[in-house]
Amino acid sequence: MTGGEGGSDPRGDAAREVPRHSTVRSLLRLRPYVRPVAWRLVCSALVAVTASCLSLLIPLVLKHLVDGPVRHHDPSGVWLGGALVLLLGLAEAGLFGVRRWLVARPMAALEARMRGELYHRLQRLPVAFHDRWGSGQLLSRGTNDLQIVRMFLTFPLIFLVVNSTTVVVGFVILFFQRWTLGLVLLAPVVPLVTLCTYFESRYSVATRRAQDQIGDLTTLVEESVLGIRIIKAFGRHRSQARAFQRQSQELRGTELFKAGLLANLWGMMTSLPDVALGSALVFGCVQVAHGTLSSGTLVAFLTTGLALRWPVESLGWLLSISNEAATAVDRFFDVMDTAPPADDGTGAAPAAGPADGIRFEAVRFRYPDAPEGTPDLLTGVDLHVRSGETMALVGATGCGKTSLTALLPRLYEATGGRITLDGADSAAMSRSQLRSLVATAFEEPTLFSATVRENVLMGAPQAGEEELLRALRTAQCGFVHDLPQGVDTQVGEQGLSLSGGQRQRLALARAVVGDPRFLVLDDPLSALDVHTEALVEAALREVLATTTALVVAHRPSTVQLADRVALLSDDGRITAVGTHRELLETNEEYRWLMSGADERSAA
Amino acid sequence: MASVTEQPADERQEPVADGGPADPFDRDALPAPPGASRALLRDLTRPYRGRIWLAAILLVVQQAAAQSGPLIVALAIDHAIPALARHDAGPLVAVAVAYIGCAVAGGVLQRVFIRRSAVIGQSVLLELRGRIFRHAQSLGLDFHERYTSGRIIARATSDVEAIRELITEGMQELLNVGLSVLYISGVLVVLDWKLGLVALVTGVPLAFTVRRFRRRSKLVYTRRSAAMASVIVRFSETMNGIRPVQAFRREESNDEEFAALNRVHRTSNGDAILEMGRFTVSSWLIANTSLALVVLWGAYRVASGSLELGVLAAFVLYLRRLYEPIDPLGMFLNSWQSAAASLEKIAGLLAQIPSVPEPAAPRTLPQRASGRPGRAVEFAGVRFAYRTGGEVLPRFDLALPAGQTVAVVGATGAGKSTLAKLLCRFYDPTEGAVTLDGVDLRDLAVPELRRGVVMVTQESFLFSGTVAENIALGDPDATAEDVVAAARAIGAHEFITALPEGYDTDVRKRGGRISAGQRQLVAFARALLADPAVLILDEATSSLDVPGEQAVQRAMRTVLHGRTAVIIAHRLSTVEIADRVLVMDAGRVVEDGSPDRLVLGDGRFAGLHTAWRDSLV
Ligand SMILES: Nc1ncnc2c1ncn2[C@@H]1O[C@H](COP(=O)(O)OP(=O)(O)OP(=O)(O)O)[C@@H](O)[C@H]1O
Numbered sequence A: 001m002t003g004g005e006g007g008s009d010p011r012g013d014a015a016r017e018v019p020r021h022s023t024v025r026s027l028l029r030l031r032p033y034v035r036p037v038a039w040r041l042v043c044s045a046l047v048a049v050t051a052s053c054l055s056l057l058i059p060l061v062l063k064h065l066v067d068g069p070v071r072h073h074d075p076s077g078v079w080l081g082g083a084l085v086l087l088l089g090l091a092e093a094g095l096f097g098v099r100r101w102l103v104a105r106p107m108a109a110l111e112a113r114m115r116g117e118l119y120h121r122l123q124r125l126p127v128a129f130h131d132r133w134g135s136g137q138l139l140s141r142g143t144n145d146l147q148i149v150r151m152f153l154t155f156p157l158i159f160l161v162v163n164s165t166t167v168v169v170g171f172v173i174l175f176f177q178r179w180t181l182g183l184v185l186l187a188p189v190v191p192l193v194t195l196c197t198y199f200e201s202r203y204s205v206a207t208r209r210a211q212d213q214i215g216d217l218t219t220l221v222e223e224s225v226l227g228i229r230i231i232k233a234f235g236r237h238r239s240q241a242r243a244f245q246r247q248s249q250e251l252r253g254t255e256l257f258k259a260g261l262l263a264n265l266w267g268m269m270t271s272l273p274d275v276a277l278g279s280a281l282v283f284g285c286v287q288v289a290h291g292t293l294s295s296g297t298l299v300a301f302l303t304t305g306l307a308l309r310w311p312v313e314s315l316g317w318l319l320s321i322s323n324e325a326a327t328a329v330d331r332f333f334d335v336m337d338t339a340p341p342a343d344d345g346t347g348a349a350p351a352a353g354p355a356d357g358i359r360f361e362a363v364r365f366r367y368p369d370a371p372e373g374t375p376d377l378l379t380g381v382d383l384h385v386r387s388g389e390t391m392a393l394v395g396a397t398g399c400g401k402t403s404l405t406a407l408l409p410r411l412y413e414a415t416g417g418r419i420t421l422d423g424a425d426s427a428a429m430s431r432s433q434l435r436s437l438v439a440t441a442f443e444e445p446t447l448f449s450a451t452v453r454e455n456v457l458m459g460a461p462q463a464g465e466e467e468l469l470r471a472l473r474t475a476q477c478g479f480v481h482d483l484p485q486g487v488d489t490q491v492g493e494q495g496l497s498l499s500g501g502q503r504q505r506l507a508l509a510r511a512v513v514g515d516p517r518f519l520v521l522d523d524p525l526s527a528l529d530v531h532t533e534a535l536v537e538a539a540l541r542e543v544l545a546t547t548t549a550l551v552v553a554h555r556p557s558t559v560q561l562a563d564r565v566a567l568l569s570d571d572g573r574i575t576a577v578g579t580h581r582e583l584l585e586t587n588e589e590y591r592w593l594m595s596g597a598d599e600r601s602a603a
Numbered sequence B: 001m002a003s004v005t006e007q008p009a010d011e012r013q014e015p016v017a018d019g020g021p022a023d024p025f026d027r028d029a030l031p032a033p034p035g036a037s038r039a040l041l042r043d044l045t046r047p048y049r050g051r052i053w054l055a056a057i058l059l060v061v062q063q064a065a066a067q068s069g070p071l072i073v074a075l076a077i078d079h080a081i082p083a084l085a086r087h088d089a090g091p092l093v094a095v096a097v098a099y100i101g102c103a104v105a106g107g108v109l110q111r112v113f114i115r116r117s118a119v120i121g122q123s124v125l126l127e128l129r130g131r132i133f134r135h136a137q138s139l140g141l142d143f144h145e146r147y148t149s150g151r152i153i154a155r156a157t158s159d160v161e162a163i164r165e166l167i168t169e170g171m172q173e174l175l176n177v178g179l180s181v182l183y184i185s186g187v188l189v190v191l192d193w194k195l196g197l198v199a200l201v202t203g204v205p206l207a208f209t210v211r212r213f214r215r216r217s218k219l220v221y222t223r224r225s226a227a228m229a230s231v232i233v234r235f236s237e238t239m240n241g242i243r244p245v246q247a248f249r250r251e252e253s254n255d256e257e258f259a260a261l262n263r264v265h266r267t268s269n270g271d272a273i274l275e276m277g278r279f280t281v282s283s284w285l286i287a288n289t290s291l292a293l294v295v296l297w298g299a300y301r302v303a304s305g306s307l308e309l310g311v312l313a314a315f316v317l318y319l320r321r322l323y324e325p326i327d328p329l330g331m332f333l334n335s336w337q338s339a340a341a342s343l344e345k346i347a348g349l350l351a352q353i354p355s356v357p358e359p360a361a362p363r364t365l366p367q368r369a370s371g372r373p374g375r376a377v378e379f380a381g382v383r384f385a386y387r388t389g390g391e392v393l394p395r396f397d398l399a400l401p402a403g404q405t406v407a408v409v410g411a412t413g414a415g416k417s418t419l420a421k422l423l424c425r426f427y428d429p430t431e432g433a434v435t436l437d438g439v440d441l442r443d444l445a446v447p448e449l450r451r452g453v454v455m456v457t458q459e460s461f462l463f464s465g466t467v468a469e470n471i472a473l474g475d476p477d478a479t480a481e482d483v484v485a486a487a488r489a490i491g492a493h494e495f496i497t498a499l500p501e502g503y504d505t506d507v508r509k510r511g512g513r514i515s516a517g518q519r520q521l522v523a524f525a526r527a528l529l530a531d532p533a534v535l536i537l538d539e540a541t542s543s544l545d546v547p548g549e550q551a552v553q554r555a556m557r558t559v560l561h562g563r564t565a566v567i568i569a570h571r572l573s574t575v576e577i578a579d580r581v582l583v584m585d586a587g588r589v590v591e592d593g594s595p596d597r598l599v600l601g602d603g604r605f606a607g608l609h610t611a612w613r614d615s616l617v
């Protein structure tokens, strides 16, 4: 990674080195999501506490049953006691149900809401952000991490509250029963707390590593599938599988390390309280033998103590889950903390100024992650595309043509200068307003999994059938009518695959549909044969007659579309503007770009 | 894109038996042979069978230690206390030692068990992930074109995650449940068989509850995992197409469509939690009722003197513990069902047979005559149709002698790329054969095939990673010098060294860090490095500027020398280096000849060529 905040892993994730929050602080960040369902969580916790209190009451009833009716051979008392146990048991079961019912839907909704917001935010984060992040890292945040959070909120959180309460209440009961014995049971608390603190700090580091590794693994899977043609073309599926194996092995290592930590903690969590209970048993027996304690009290005491075993043991498990949830929350907020770019637009329609076309004024640009000390990519572009004019943008490979066109719909923000559209400063417009004015055909035609119609009408949702057909005609997309379901055929990843030229023409149709005021075409004819190209050009001229357009061109044939040509030099400036003929005659660089080291003339 | 939102509705249907929907790829789960998921699980765990037994034994002992508490308590009350009252401390000491010994042993064994089971679980997961990945990689392009990347991601991530839960937690839960039930039941029956029997009869209604839960939850979990898959598909598609998404202001409508998918997932997720709740409640109802019955009857019998007080106390203690595993049982069933749903989908994926299989008995290519690098190619009676469309190549015969450079031109959609893809065996022809030096491509193992044929695809896809890594994909054994030499040969060296970190610059996902033309150059260098006998270039220079293209063409004169080359191009400048031109139309070769001859004629090529000439400067 070259970015300032990058980690060392080249495939990785821009946010490797986030400051680590404490588990509690991370979890507290969930507040806004939890608030609407907070009362349900509280009720659910109360219900659960009640349920476990009930289960603690059962031994007490038993003690009375044993010390009273059983000892005194009182059958009616036994009935009463039995009925009470039954009642408590049924109530307990009922409460379990209530608890789940309280949280089931709301928690599922919470997960969905967080995922929706993540998706919402990601769609609005600048392209530069997406450049930086491995796609699998984003995906794993939206799936794996949110599932962990939801699971944590549904049960472990409540258990955490309930079991801690149970432990406290249990200890109070124990102390009432016999405070000396209670003290014995309390002894392991100090070592356990120390242990947990130590565990927490190490476990959370490992958890973060594991979750990041899952993200990397997701990225690798995604890339290997998207790039399957390349992998097949070079027969590299074995080495790709080895890379995958290596990364999964790393994940396995982390998981085993986590398991080792857990094993130590759980082992202690199992042993220590039990040792204490054993000691209490011995003391209790001595006291009973001395007659200072009734055997009924001892039975009840031990019953309560044993009932506390699971809540105490579970704390280790709960701790680890909380930790994982906290890491997941951190990862979620890695993205959510990135503020979407402020939309400084006034919201008002730009003053319908004089039809002035597009003006670039001393526009400078560098990619946000360009290393310090490198020159800007665009170093003061001045260009005026008159209203209704078509301007070709010509320049060598990698000189910044695509970057320049991306500034127009503000996919990237210019770092200096300004761009005006019909006199209105594009930086003052809201992005959505701006983008409703500018339509782009990207150099890589991306089709989404949708029908041809939906793919084309993306650019102008309000456009009707008439406009759809016109755009398809303009882009020479006659082939769509031969598809199985015509314009309603699914294309894209979940549909029919098309040839390169077919995709490019659909992307072109998408850009021209609905007569945009400003049109950007990035090398729009590169995949077309000469005849089709000529047809598209003829049809495009009609559209271009009424719009202001910037067309990136590599070939003289594409330049033919334009009224004038601007030459973008390698130093990031427009060095010449004029008609094709003029530039050919006057500009050495342009001549070279258009005809190369012309072998015919050299011959 | 409305249809996308409807898809989960389709996925709700249960797998239909024969005569189901026409295309199984419309559903999330591909059909797997019956029992495939179980077989897969068995197969995955087979190498660890011994270790699993060992872990189970550890757990048995651990449980024995952990469960002996109440028994010792009963002993203490019934024997140690009376003995102590008689000033005999022996039994009490024994009790103390036993109890504390069990406590320590329980903890230590717990620790060992967790470590051991983690090793088993993680190894199984490693193998499973690897299998999914390897299998997905070995499947043909026709599969990938229909299955979508998002679904493979879902299989390899969220579905594996479901199985991870089962393996890491489920095994312990199940063993714990089974063991404590067995152990406690045993103790109960020994303590007092009549009461014990009462307690055990409870198992019958419990078993029914389990069965009902399993039946109902299966549907719910399958639906949930399908919903997750469509969420993933949507998510990754949006992020991969973020530029058009933003430029065409799709954010709002995408939000809505995503919300619809998300809603489906939310509903099934809630259903799943509730289903599990239903199970827990009914089980606890049954369990607590039986507890009350035992207390009642037991108290009665103590009152009437046929049962000792200590036994009743132990009984009630144990009984609560007998039912404690209800929660872990629920959790186990939960992870089991959700893993089963995922496993079935994974098994469905793994059951896919590669449509372009590697040969069982691969042949080798014959030695090349006189050290010339090229090989002869022949299409013999080839017909081809994509699985999803009509016939693209109707009966096709073509022979390319070794060392010839052939240009393929024709209208877009004519089938040029299809021809190229058949030649490098992305697909197998529906009929006929493609041969290399007389050997059917189907008989060549992948490494041999790739020494023979390599293609620069129309889409120049780069992987995230450095420029050098991307070029080295052509030949992983290449040295840094080889990489630089390949880049130099086609004129990519200059721009690469100008990048911030030269050859070590990370090009980011899909090569987004460099320009379109630069991507093509890297892709080209990659193919050169592979040094194949037959090189296919599908529009490999379409995004380059004219001088760049010319530089590549100059380079090609030398690098293609002696090689067989198939060059697909719309810019007829390429033709100048070709020995032969094929003009394709609607899947047929309509003109075939040397460029000079064709240009002079009055066929299509002559037309194309004139049009192209006119378009220059
Ligand atoms: N996302 C990015 N982050 C950083 N640098 C980039 C990024 N995209 C492109 N660049 C760099 O900026 C330069 C200009 O790239 P751009 O895509 O604008 O070129 P171009 O003129 O469109 O070239 P081509 O004709 O090949 O399409 C290139 O040298 C490239 O390495």
Ligand SMILES: Nc1ncnc2c1ncn2[C@@H]1O[C@H](COP(=O)(O)OP(=O)(O)OP(=O)(O)O)[C@@H](O)[C@H]1O
Binding pocket: A496, A497, A498, A499, A500, A501, A502, A527, B145, B386, B387, B388, B389, B392, B410, B411, B412, B413, B414, B415, B416, B417, B418, B419, B458
């Ligand atoms: N994977 C596919 N599945 C189904 N149909 C396809 C697939 N790829 C291409 N086609 C169809 O097959 C026909 C030939 O496509 P092909 O890609 O071979 O054309 P081409 O000659 O390379 O065109 P171009 O110059 O546009 O790249 C087209 O009609 C196209 O829609």
Ligand SMILES: [Mg+2]
Binding pocket: A401, A402, A403, A443, A522, B515, B516, B517
């Ligand atoms: Mg570009």
Ligand SMILES: [Mg+2]
Binding pocket: A499, A500, A501, B416, B417, B418, B458, B538
């Ligand atoms: Mg093609």
